[in-house]
Amino acid sequence: MPDLVLGISCYYHDSAAALVEDGAPRAAAQEERFSRRRHDPSFPAQAVQYCLQESGAKLDDVSAVVYYEDPGLKFGRVLTTFAAAVPYGFAPFREALPDWLAWKRRANDTVRDELAGLGLGQVPPVVCRRHHASHAASAFFPSPYESAAVLCIDGVGEWATTTLWHGRRSNLRQLAEIRFPHSLGLLYSAFTYFCGFKVDSGEYKLMGLAPYGRPRFAEVIRRKLIHIKPDGSFRLNMRYFAYLHDHVMTGRRFETLFGGPRRSPEGPLTEREFDLAASVQQVTEEIVIRLARTARSLTGERRLCLAGGVALNCVANGKLADRKIFDEIWVQPAAGDAGGALGAALSVAMERGASRAHLGTGRDGMAGALLGPAYNDAAIRAYLDEHGLPYSRPEPDALIREAVAALDGGKVVGWFQGRMEFGPRALGNRSILGDPRDSAMQSTMNLKIKFRESFRPFAPSVLAPDARDYFRLNQDSPYMLLVADIAPDKRLAGPQPEGISGLDLLKVQRSLLPAVTHVDGSARIQTVAEEDNPLYYRLLAAFKERTGCPVLVNTSFNVRGEPIVNTPAEAVTCFMRTDIDMLVLGGFILRKEEQPAWREGGDWRSDIPLD
Amino acid sequence: MRRAALFLLYYLVLTPVGLLCRTVRDPLHRGVRPRASSYLVRR
Ligand SMILES: [Fe+2]
Numbered sequence: 134m135p136d137l138v139l140g141i142s143c144y145y146h147d148s149a150a151a152l153v154e155d156g157a158p159r160a161a162a163q164e165e166r167f168s169r170r171r172h173d174p175s176f177p178a179q180a181v182q183y184c185l186q187e188s189g190a191k192l193d194d195v196s197a198v199v200y201y202e203d204p205g206l207k208f209g210r211v212l213t214t215f216a217a218a219v220p221y222g223f224a225p226f227r228e229a230l231p232d233w234l235a236w237k238r239r240a241n242d243t244v245r246d247e248l249a250g251l252g253l254g255q256v257p258p259v260v261c262r263r264h265h266a267s268h269a270a271s272a273f274f275p276s277p278y279e280s281a282a283v284l285c286i287d288g289v290g291e292w293a294t295t296t297l298w299h300g301r302r303s304n305l306r307q308l309a310e311i312r313f314p315h316s317l318g319l320l321y322s323a324f325t326y327f328c329g330f331k332v333d334s335g336e337y338k339l340m341g342l343a344p345y346g347r348p349r350f351a352e353v354i355r356r357k358l359i360h361i362k363p364d365g366s367f368r369l370n371m372r373y374f375a376y377l378h379d380h381v382m383t384g385r386r387f388e389t390l391f392g393g394p395r396r397s398p399e400g401p402l403t404e405r406e407f408d409l410a411a412s413v414q415q416v417t418e419e420i421v422i423r424l425a426r427t428a429r430s431l432t433g434e435r436r437l438c439l440a441g442g443v444a445l446n447c448v449a450n451g452k453l454a455d456r457k458i459f460d461e462i463w464v465q466p467a468a469g470d471a472g473g474a475l476g477a478a479l480s481v482a483m484e485r486g487a488s489r490a491h492l493g494t495g496r497d498g499m500a501g502a503l504l505g506p507a508y509n510d511a512a513i514r515a516y517l518d519e520h521g522l523p524y525s526r527p528e529p530d531a532l533i534r535e536a537v538a539a540l541d542g543g544k545v546v547g548w549f550q551g552r553m554e555f556g557p558r559a560l561g562n563r564s565i566l567g568d569p570r571d572s573a574m575q576s577t578m579n580l581k582i583k584f585r586e587s588f589r590p591f592a593p594s595v596l597a598p599d600a601r602d603y604f605r606l607n608q609d610s611p612y613m614l615l616v617a618d619i620a621p622d623k624r625l626a627g628p629q630p631e632g633i634s635g636l637d638l639l640k641v642q643r644s645l646l647p648a649v650t651h652v653d654g655s656a657r658i659q660t661v662a663e664e665d666n667p668l669y670y671r672l673l674a675a676f677k678e679r680t681g682c683p684v685l686v687n688t689s690f691n692v693r694g695e696p697i698v699n700t701p702a703e704a705v706t707c708f709m710r711t712d713i714d715m716l717v718l719g720g721f722i723l724r725k726e727e728q729p730a731w732r733e734g735g736d737w738r739s740d741i742p743l744d
Numbered sequence: 745m746r747r748a749a750l751f752l753l754y755y756l757v758l759t760p761v762g763l764l765c766r767t768v769r770d771p772l773h774r775g776v777r778p779r780a781s782s783y784l785v786r787r
Binding site: 367 | 746747750751758759761770774775780782784786
């Protein structure tokens with residue numbers, strides 16, 4: 134019987150469960166994909182059920198359940214923060230304390246009770262690991278490196294907001310940390326909030342906005358908001374932030390510093406937001422690069438592993454890779470708190486004597502992050518037949534050929550295959566695909582499928598062996614977590630057209646891959662290796678064979694504000710609601726023009742919150 | 745009732761304790777240290 138460890142992260146945001154089998158990730162999924170509530174923070178009952186089902190286990194077979202942070206320690210931090218903010222924080226105190234007293238300070242007991250309520254057998258002991266220990270374990274243990282420096286940067290867990298580790302084989306040792314309230318993640322979130330985006334999810338938008346702006350506020354940020362040491366460690370000037378005593382991130386002093394109140398979420402994006410985004414992005418990159426140098430000198434390692442929410446900042450990761458401080462970096466695909474579930478389980482599995490079996494293969498232990506549920510063709514056919522949806526089922530080669538022909542003809546293709554991805558990005562199993570050479574593709578996909586205007590381009594998937602021909606990239610980026618420039622010979626020369634400014638800049642064609650090129654000539658790249666995803670690789674290879682272009686536009690299979698689809702039924706619903714032209718669902722092809730009219734009660738768009 | 749208890753707890757217990765703590769040593773280490781070479785806490 135293999136040794137099974139179940140990891141759980143929940144009660145903050147993006148809850149998830151992960152099952153580790155003899156030290157290897159066996160199954161992992163975010164609860165939002167089942168509950169269909171984006172960033173669902175609740176106990177991940179369905180994700181737990183899925184993980185156990187995937188390995189044919191019951192709770193009795195699991196050696197330990199691990200909660201991804203230490204609730205007692207976190208309660209101490211929360212109380213200390215209230216005490217430090219007196220007499221200004223009564224409102225949040227009044228709202229938060231009852232929950233902390235009732236159950237949050239013993240969240241692992243709550244987890245045990247929830248597990249018992251699932252009726253899946255006897256609940257094994259529930260233990261916890263510290264928040265950053267979970268992040269660090271998720272960054273190092275599945276990495277392809279025998280030894281490495283590890284850097285975790287996020288908002289906050291218990292006390293630590295930035296930690297630095299040395300990983301060797303099955304051992305992780307913490308070297309240093311920075312503590313709350315001094316937090317790079319919270320600094321970034323403060324600007325996210327101030328620019329009118331949602332904290333904990335809008336950070337991505339702020340990063341996407343940065344290339345439109347000039348970093349004219351970077352000096353003010355360094356002078357007034359954050360004091361940075363040469364080694365990258367920092368302290369925030371808390372007089373400018375409100376999160377110690379309020380529900381909001383920034384207060385009046387912050388507004389005064391940046392010329393007026395925050396942008397309202399519905400308000401227009403102006404030069405100020407562009408420049409704020411560019412400025413905080415620049416400061417973030419500076420800190421990440423300095424911390425990486427420190428990690429290098431403290432450990433002497435030539436490889437770096439990253440996790441924590443800030444490690445989802447793929448622009449900063451790209452700059453870091455470009456600087457060559459380390460020979461190579463590896464970023465946990467579920468770098469945010471969902472990945473804490475996996476890290477917590479890995480951490481305990483290693484203590485229980487598991488080995489890192491993937492070492493020596495030259496590959497990482499994440500199985501391409503394809504750790505979620507799969508649905509076989511029998512299940513898909515049953516669903517399609519039941520709903521009377523016309524389909525064809527060509528031979529595998531013909532399936533690829535037909536999909537490639539559609540893509541080359543400017544069609545948008547829904548691509549649903551195999552196991553769902555773990556982490557925020559779709560990597561070719563729950564993806565919507567298009568032709569990156571098509572200059573209209575960016576707005577087509579946004580308006581007809583995602584139902585939004587976007588100031589961000591889509592991400593390209595590229596055949597790993599061809600990546601360097603198209604992008605200035607000096608290492609693989611299997612999880613879409615590195616941004617790099619389009620290769621010079623794929624860019625279009627010529628002066629910037631006159632009279633175009635602001636968000637319209639995205640419409641200017643700058644490269645041979647306009648749908649995936651940002652206004653600064655960069656792209657958020659996914660390199661696809663044959664071993665990680667053979668079918669997706671074959672699709673890209675066939676597209677290259679037909680068109681000469683080894684790149685596809687890859688965006689997540691969902692509409693704006695909705696979690697990525699999990700089941701065939703959700704994929705069909707998304708296909709029918711939108712202007713996706715073709716749906717490839719396992720071995721089946723559905724063409725929009727052959728489908729009956731789609732009817733559903735009410736306006737489904739009103740059920741999906743704005744993101 | 746609960747609201748009143750929380751009010752008393754906050755202003756009669758936490759506030760004096762918090763103010764007292766802060767006069768001795770700020771538990772959140774606010775404020776910069778220009779002469780220190782690093783803010784890293786070594787473990
Ligand atoms: Fe975190």
